Amino acid sequence: MKILKLPKTNFKLFMEGLQNYGEVHVPKKKSSQSFVFGPMENTSEIAMDYLRTINPPKKYFFKPKDTLFNFSSTKGFTEVIEDSDKKIVLFGLHPCDIHGLKILDIVFGTNYPDKYYFARRKNVIVIGLSCMPDDKCFCRSMATDATEDGFDLFLSELKSSYLLTVGSSIGDDISTDLKHLLTEVTKKDTNEYLKIRKERKNRFTLSLDTSDLPYILELQRESEVWEELGKKCLCCGSCSMVCPTCSCFNVYDIKNLITDSGQRVRQWDSCLFKDYAVVAGGHNFRVNRADRVRNRYYDKQNGFVSQYGKPSCTGCGRCIQYCPTKIHVVEVFNKVRGEA
């Protein structure tokens, strides 16, 4: 692992240098409380102090709505992978979102690798950025508050510089190209990093006790907590849409009846939606709201653990921030534990 130092006075030149590697996308302010990832028009718009974007980085690889192929009765079908050759430098991912991508890599890469996801994933350079938690972050409980891999470069902020960690060969190429902007790390920098790290650790106010959680969930399948939650949850699906690891989709055809052609499309879906579990013949396996909301919680902290050995929640806090009825994931699990 190579660690260098980027003085803040060189940051603008560094960001401009990244443009040689692709279209640079950065976190930008959308309103006083919300941020989005989008193309960088100029370096002054980068929201270096953002905490969470509305949509997570998954939107770059697993698009909200994606044409899979075009078809017609005369020409058969033609595969479409939009943006498969587009080089993007995705700047500013916090450790939890890098872990979110690592989880999606498992989901889309195991058993039946998803060529649409990976066609884009291979063209995106990931540059991480350190952060300070707020009252909705519980990434520390999910062991996603730091990361040693999953990025090409990672910037850890100090007072007047960034420590720049190189995490891949392309990251090494960039740091070599831009070496005139970088300097060596000093003992003073290391001490400053350790001080900030300690301060960050003390800033976490929210935590989730994950010990035994899959086991407790197994015992609590019939708990009244789920009925209560079903009365409060609108099943609007916002929590799934903003979640960095939710990956359900629906597939349907859009047909042009005049030309006898069309597109097969896939679109983000949510297990909270009423018709999500409808199968051929019309039976719905999760007709009640309580069943649907329980299903999402079990998928994150029970089913994924059984299948892949870890939860599929990164503790990013998006579902807490964007739930219209203020359902709080940590409070729900505390209730299930009988510790609310």
Ligand code: SF4
């Ligand atoms: S955002 Fe809140 S109300 Fe909407 S589906 Fe999720 S838990 Fe239910």
Ligand code: SF4
């Ligand atoms: S369940 Fe909530 S806190 Fe966990 S990763 Fe998804 S949006 Fe973030």
